[in-house]
Amino acid sequence: MTLDTRAIHAGRDDLVDLGVHAVPLDLSTTYPARDSGAEASRLDAFATGELDGGLPIYGRVSNPTVERFETALAELEGCDAAVAFASGMAALSACLLAAVTQGKPHVVGIRPLYGTTDHLVASGLLGNFVTWASADLVAGAIRPDTGLVIVESPANPTLTEVDIARLVDAAGDVPVLVDNTFATPVLQRPVEYGAKIVLHSATKFLGGHGDVMGGIVACDEEYARLLRQLRFATGGVLHPLAGYLLLRGLSTLPVRIRAASANAAVLAERLTRHPKVQRVHYPKIGGALVSIEVAGDPLAVVSGVRVFTPAVSLGSVDSLIQHPGSLTHRIMTEADRGDAGISDQLLRLSVGLEDVEDLWHDLDQALQKA
Ligand SMILES: *Cc1c(COP(=O)(O)O)cnc(C)c1O
Numbered sequence: 307m308t309l310d311t312r313a314i315h316a317g318r319d320d321l322v323d324l325g326v327h328a329v330p331l332d333l334s335t336t337y338p339a340r341d342s343g344a345e346a347s348r349l350d351a352f353a354t355g356e357l358d359g360g361l362p363i364y365g366r367v368s369n370p371t372v373e374r375f376e377t378a379l380a381e382l383e384g385c386d387a388a389v390a391f392a393s394g395m396a397a398l399s400a401c402l403l404a405a406v407t408q409g410k411p412h413v414v415g416i417r418p419l420y421g422t423t424d425h426l427v428a429s430g431l432l433g434n435f436v437t438w439a440s441a442d443l444v445a446g447a448i449r450p451d452t453g454l455v456i457v458e459s460p461a462n463p464t465l466t467e468v469d470i471a472r473l474v475d476a477a478g479d480v481p482v483l484v485d486n487t488f489a490t491p492v493l494q495r496p497v498e499y500g501a502k503i504v505l506h507s508a509t510k511f512l513g514g515h516g517d518v519m520g521g522i523v524a525c526d527e528e529y530a531r532l533l534r535q536l537r538f539a540t541g542g543v544l545h546p547l548a549g550y551l552l553l554r555g556l557s558t559l560p561v562r563i564r565a566a567s568a569n570a571a572v573l574a575e576r577l578t579r580h581p582k583v584q585r586v587h588y589p590k591i592g593g594a595l596v597s598i599e600v601a602g603d604p605l606a607v608v609s610g611v612r613v614f615t616p617a618v619s620l621g622s623v624d625s626l627i628q629h630p631g632s633l634t635h636r637i638m639t640e641a642d643r644g645d646a647g648i649s650d651q652l653l654r655l656s657v658g659l660e661d662v663e664d665l666w667h668d669l670d671q672a673l674q675k676a
Contacts, residue, residue, distance in 0.1 A: 309382060309492065314557045317378030329374055331550045335365040353538060355531030365546075367538055372549035378556050379512070380524050382491040383504050387530035389537060390522045390549065394487065394507025395422055396542035397521030399432060400533050401483055401503060403540070405453025406433045407532070414439055414447045414477075416457040418464050418646035420485070420507075421635035427456065428642070438645070441468045445476040454503075458485040459494075460589040463630040463654040464647050465597050467589050474500035481529075487511070487621075492563040493591050503529065508552050510621030511594070514562055518551040520544050562623070562659065566594035569665060570657035576666060582673040584651065594658070595620060599651040602676035604629050607653060610672030613664050620656030625665055627655050 307315075318329060339345050345363060352367045362368050372390050380388035391397040405411055413427050413436045427436040439447040444455060455477045459468040465488070474482050483503040484496035490511045496504050506512055508520035521544075523533055537543060544552075574588035574596045587597040600607055607627070608616045614627040618634050628634060631650045635643055657665065 310560045312381055313378075313492075313560050316381040316556070317374035317376075317553050329371065329550060329553055331546060332362075332370045333546055334362070334369075337362045337364070339363070353535065355534035355538070357534070366541055366543055369543070369546045369549065371546040371553075372544050375544075375549040375553040375556070376522065378553055379491075379506070379508075379522050382495075382556065382559075383486070383524035384491075384495050384497045385504065385524040386527045388522050388524040389530050389533040390508070390520060390544040390552075391537060392521065392542045392544055392548075393519045394420075394505070394509060394521035395426070397505055397507075397523050398423055398426065398485075400536045400540070400542065401454065401505065401523060402426065402432045402434050403536055404529070404532050407536070408453055410451050410453030411435060412437070412449050412452045414444055414452055414455045414480070416441050416444070416455070416461075416468060416473075417642075418461045418466065418635075418648055419456065419458055420462045420487075421630070421637045423456070423458075423485070424635070424642065424646070425637045428638075441473055442476075444473060445478070448478065448480055452480050455480055455482045456485070457482065458488065460488045460591065460593060460595065462488060463597055463634060463652060465587040465589045465593075465595055466647070467591065470494075470496050470499035470501055488593060488595055489591060490559060490563055492560050493567075493593055497524070502526065508555075509619065511559065511563065512552050512555050512621075514555040514558065514621060514623060515551075516619065516622035516624070518548045518555070520548045520552050522552075563594065565659050566657050567592045569659070569662045570594050570596050570655075572662050573655070573657060573665060573669065577669070580670070580673060582676060594656055596655045596657060598653050598655065599649055600653060600673065600676060601651075602673070604651055604653050604676070605632065606676035607669075607672045610675050611668050612672075613660060613668035614655070614672075620654070622656065623659050625656060625658040625660060627653060630654055
């Protein structure tokens, strides 16, 4: 079956037999059991990240609603398993801690990355340290203690694309983590190119309506166990209501991505001919994001829009615009932003589902005045 069909049914295949139409939302934090002896041995297994498919024990170990979201996203990404977290950064933290736990704290990073991701690996807050490399120089940056290669493609905020298969090849035995937040499995499934770890800020397209935060890592079962073990011990769990909303978001993901991408492609093409636009970044793979370098004051464009929402984040049904240098990538130093190719003139647009002519007129009037 195609991704369009599975996006609607994955994680819900048992609902007909259960006799329900909407996914059951289980808000329990704890689960009663009369046999504590049996619970004890199950808890021992859970502590190592194992899931036995039995009744849940405690909300920090597992939750049935969240598991449905995990099952669905794993399937859409073509992976054995997925592990959900409270946010995209909680998901990334678990991967970075996993590298430390495995005695391989060194990370090779390919810039640009999301500002807080860049900050988290560069600052060493979790005990990692980083070598920045361009995609074609990754092989030379790998060391015996390298635990991860981290890449975004298309990357936030310049939409730079990387040949994932070539990168995986260059990384050799080191697992490549692809942050697939921008492409989503609708446009790209990194495991098909050999990537071992696929991360999402589910806050963005997977939720799709700007009203739920979450993160998720799709991977093989062995790595999932390590992530569950870390999640159990550190507590960055996804709330069940968030799991419910994210699973619901998946059902419209393919239609939303296609409609938003069609709008974005039209805007990207017209923007290349706009006198106030110096450069347009739009990836070959397509998608809902367009970045532009403007001739005038970028902050005036942000304050001049009336249909676009002037806000950070992306992947919502409404169009958003923001200035990475001031907001999403502000936590990086100016020199690091320069190194990552993030110009002060750059604006990042997340194109939504409004009528494309309304979006165009809105951008045009804001650009004219800037
Ligand atoms: C937003 C974002 C993150 C962080 O996700 P949160 O859900 O905000 O924690 C990570 N990577 C990319 C590419 C993002 O856009």
